[in-house]
Amino acid sequence: MRDDDLIKPSRVKKDLDKLRTEAECLLKEAVSRDEVEAVRIQSLGKKGNISQILKLMGQFPAEERKELGKLANEARDFVEDLIAKSFERLEKKARQKTLSGQIDVTLPGRKPQQGHKHPLTLTSEKILNVLQNLGFDLVQGPEIEHDFYNFEALNVPSDHPAREMQDTFYVDKDVVLRTQTSPVQIRTMLSLKEIPIRIASMGRVYRRDQDVTHSPIFHQIEGLFVDKSVTFSDLKGTLTTFVEKVFSEKARIRMRPSYFPFTEPSAEVDMSCFQCDGAGCRLCKGTGFIEILGAGMVDPEVFKASGFDPEKVSGFAFGIGVERVAMLKYGISDIRHFYENDLRFLAQF
Numbered sequence: 001m002r003d004d005d006l007i008k009p010s011r012v013k014k015d016l017d018k019l020r021t022e023a024e025c026l027l028k029e030a031v032s033r034d035e036v037e038a039v040r041i042q043s044l045g046k047k048g049n050i051s052q053i054l055k056l057m058g059q060f061p062a063e064e065r066k067e068l069g070k071l072a073n074e075a076r077d078f079v080e081d082l083i084a085k086s087f088e089r090l091e092k093k094a095r096q097k098t099l100s101g102q103i104d105v106t107l108p109g110r111k112p113q114q115g116h117k118h119p120l121t122l123t124s125e126k127i128l129n130v131l132q133n134l135g136f137d138l139v140q141g142p143e144i145e146h147d148f149y150n151f152e153a154l155n156v157p158s159d160h161p162a163r164e165m166q167d168t169f170y171v172d173k174d175v176v177l178r179t180q181t182s183p184v185q186i187r188t189m190l191s192l193k194e195i196p197i198r199i200a201s202m203g204r205v206y207r208r209d210q211d212v213t214h215s216p217i218f219h220q221i222e223g224l225f226v227d228k229s230v231t232f233s234d235l236k237g238t239l240t241t242f243v244e245k246v247f248s249e250k251a252r253i254r255m256r257p258s259y260f261p262f263t264e265p266s267a268e269v270d271m272s273c274f275q276c277d278g279a280g281c282r283l284c285k286g287t288g289f290i291e292i293l294g295a296g297m298v299d300p301e302v303f304k305a306s307g308f309d310p311e312k313v314s315g316f317a318f319g320i321g322v323e324r325v326a327m328l329k330y331g332i333s334d335i336r337h338f339y340e341n342d343l344r345f346l347a348q349f
């Protein structure tokens with residue numbers, strides 16, 4: 001700028017216009033905060049263009065000084081406003097960039113992780129469903145049980161050698177953690193008093209036993225049918241249908257004489273191996289059959305203890321271990337997997 005130019009007010013007006021236009025152009029193209037900041041320093045800073053122009057005001061007479069001062073202030077306000085808007089614009093752009101980096105709206109949605117039913121729940125639901133379809137009503141009984149229901153009424157008096165068959169958890173002399181679901185049979189017969197009785201009961205039972213196939217807490221399902229002239233062939237028919245529905249339509253059963261205090265006669269029930277269909281494989285240890293449950297005709301002593309005349313009624317009962325069925329069905333080798341709550345195990349079902 002030459003001194004002779006500066007004294008002309010028209011020149012000052014021109015410079016102010018130029019400053020506005022330049023700032024507007026530069027800010028429009030600015031892509032970073034640094035670039036906007038550079039424009040701010042150049043136009044409005046202490047040594048910036050506006051300051052330079054304002055310094056010259058003293059040279060002009062009062063009238064013109066007033067007019068030019070007003071124009072200079074307007075130019076300053078104009079540029080300040082543009083700078084603020086530019087910062088805002090850049091910030092908005094940066095925010096959008098961050099957001100679009102985190103959320104790719106074209107990606108397929110993530111499925112929320114859903115819970116699974118426990119394999120023991122799946123197994124007992126399956127078994128109970130089959131029994132319900134066969135006409136059995138579901139009943140429940142307490143897990144802390146009186147000696148009478150768990151032993152005495154089931155034909156296991158205190159001096160009976162069968163008490164040694166089970167390692168019992170005693171709460172006190174007369175109270176135990178039930179060792180089987182059979183006490184529910186006694187409770188039901190004592191409360192119903194009328195035939196026919198057709199019940200199934202599922203629940204936790206307790207024994208002092210622990211290894212890869214035994215757990216101190218496990219689950220049993222019990223079935224009881226009492227009516228006039230119920231026979232052993234009714235039992236066999238029911239169990240045949242039961243294994244067909246629970247395991248495989250091709251399943252057959254085989255009954256071997258056995259002993260339980262509360263049934264007479266008693267039988268261990270084997271099922272034809274569902275993996276090899278009786279030909280023999282690793283699962284059935286080459287025998288073609290798998291031991292699956294215990295059953296028998298209700299012992300007359302049990303009827304007497306439950307308020308029924310064994311001359312007038314007859315019935316059958318059977319009990320099955322839920323863990324055993326689940327291990328067979330899913331090919332699980334260690335019973336402890338069921339209770340460890342390891343998601344790698346549970347998520348497979």
Ligand SMILES: [Zn+2]
Nearest residue numbers: 273276281284
């Ligand atoms: Zn087999």
